[in-house]
Amino acid sequence: MRSLLATLLAFSLAGSALAGDLRGTGDLGVVVERANGKLLVVEHTGDTRLSEIEGLGDLSHASVVFSRDERYAYVFGRDGGLTKVDLLKGRIVKRVMQSGNSIGGAISQDGKWVAVSNYKPGGVRIFDATTLEMVADIPAEYTPGKLSKTVGLVDAPGNRFVFSLYDGDQIWLVDMKDPHKPAITRFEHIGRAPYDALITPDGRYYIAGLFGEDSMALLDLWHPENGVRKILKGYAEHDEKLPVYKMPHLEGWAVAGSKAFVPAVGQHKVLVIDTADWTILDEIDVHGQPVFVMARPDGRQVWVNFAHPDNDTVQVIDAESQHIIKTLKPGKAVLHMEFTPRGEKLWLSVRDDNRVQVYDTATMTLLKELPAEKPSGIFFTDRAHRTGL
Template identity: 60%
Template sequence: MKRIFSLVTTLFLLGGAAQADQISSTGDLGLVVERAKGALLLVDQSEHAAVDRIEGLGDLSHASLVYSPDQRFAYVFGRDGGLSKVDIIERKVVKRVLQGGNSIGGAISDDGKLVAVSNYEPGGVRVFDADTLEMVADIPTASKTIGLVDAPGRKFVFSLWDDGETWIADFSSGKVDITKVKGMGENPYDALITEDGRTYITGLFGEDGLTALDLWAEKPEAIRVLPNYGRGLKDLPVYKMPHLEGWAKAGQEFVLPAVGHHQVLWIDSVTLKETGRTDTYGQPVFAMARPDGRYVWVNFAHPLNDTIQVIDTLTKQVVHEFKPGPAVLHMEFTPRGHEVWISVRDAGAVMIYDTRTFEKLGEIQADKPSGIFFTARAHKTGL
């Protein structure tokens, strides 16, 4: 009996070892968009290195992506309307569909079963099965759609550039139920949702100010935030649209780039009242909070896009400024915030810095890098 037990145990252990050989960890990985090549560079955070390149993803000039809950698959939204499912363990494109003419971002449902794509052409939002990429819903809007995010309860929220509305698409019943909120303002251009899924905020391009929704309300209504914040200031040419995303919340405040002004705006996340402004080196594009919320890192639009400023959230003052190189496009913090990775397009590199000492720790060569996306995003609402 002991010999039989020993044999069974040995076979079980050998089988387990065989399975272990097939398992790959994904939590330390990320993808960098190489916009000129239509490729993704797979990077390892701990090694500060590129480990592979995945090609054949079409036009990635304004690409973004989201991850499946297990962090294995990335869903890539290309400017050519392409939706691509990428396996980062097997390091290949699993499937690719051209679902529109010009897509501008996407989201994945909280259960990981649905992937939604926001379109400029033909407008509207299309929703796909995450496993097969078969379309399960087409939501026409007759407008460019922007600011698409996931919300708790198998919902997607997005805004209409042309009509100044925000729509909430609820898939919890198995079919889509649409709630339309009017009066959001002129030309909403991007949006964020808080990590708890409660507050959705759109920035407005056609007028000063922002608009918020309380998604916990039985009937969400538009709440105007900072109307006329630019009054008395001269509008500057907008060379690149600012971005609002969930990482722009630091502590109890939102930190948002102003449109057409060299400022970031501070807003209390509960009262939605202004708490301050910080003058910046240029027109901010991303205002990104380190994961602990202690500092906000800001990059800028052309022609001042070689510079990063770091702002202390306690004093709202710039405490550090440096120049990584020409055309800083994006930043991504490691999950606990000890490093920041910065894509410097015209230097052909991703540069890595210690977020406390500001020491440069490494550099990875990349072909016209733009967006950087670590797999930890898989577990965050709105990312």
């Protein structure tokens, strides 16, 4: 009997030790430390830092996507580096220098392919998500001998990617049914200088912002045969033209119910749009030029941060009344915001004060601060299961 009890106790202790080494990935995320090429691995149940990963190159405009099991992060650096990171082990799995200058990326619906959007050379390159071996190279040649910067790269349903050509005034739709021979559909003359784009949460509409004109370009991915049409024409024609200190990020559009809350380029306004017909319903005057306009997952609140020189401020809009209900002053250079998956908390980076702040979204009060060196992007692993993120 004593021998049996000893054996059972040994198994119990071994099981406890093993359990202590295990954790899930559903509450993990990363914070980009842009000045030193590092990632912080964090968790948002207890709001703590877990590890720090070095050697990711130039992260001055870095973005991140996740594998479908949420274990691996794919980091797109400004220097053209594509890095696969193991969040559970806190280390780099593989890193490839795939271009001279890149601006973001996406992961396919099935999680097999990672696409990178490049400025230099212009185009998109697609990699095997497991090995980071390149499977397709798509130069963005919009006229013989001329390559365009590519922007607004997103994943779309049906294992497709969509991106825009900044210099070429085009949108390209890439079908990955045969990954070694992707089928490309080109939409030309969409409007002047598309600078960024988004896909709606349901994956139906791809919308490119146009820096060269007061309108946006919309592609219905259910009916791409209908081509691209202009929406929001002349949305800023009655406003004073202001210097644009930072282009807004359209990926941060807030879609709340049947409304979209959209940053107006160069204006101190958030536009409210009816997503049924893509017309403007209202304009909300805000503190500065919006950069990110983000909806809490339940759609009730919209949080807004701003470009320099107003980037010490965040405002909260009630989506129902469309009134500003809170103005916060987190600190110098608020660069990025990220909601926890169900929206009870919001994390934001305060670059010039070297910290990350965590807010209770119900009370809009500060819960916690974490040290971080020049933090910028914050990305949580639930993005793995959301189209376009």
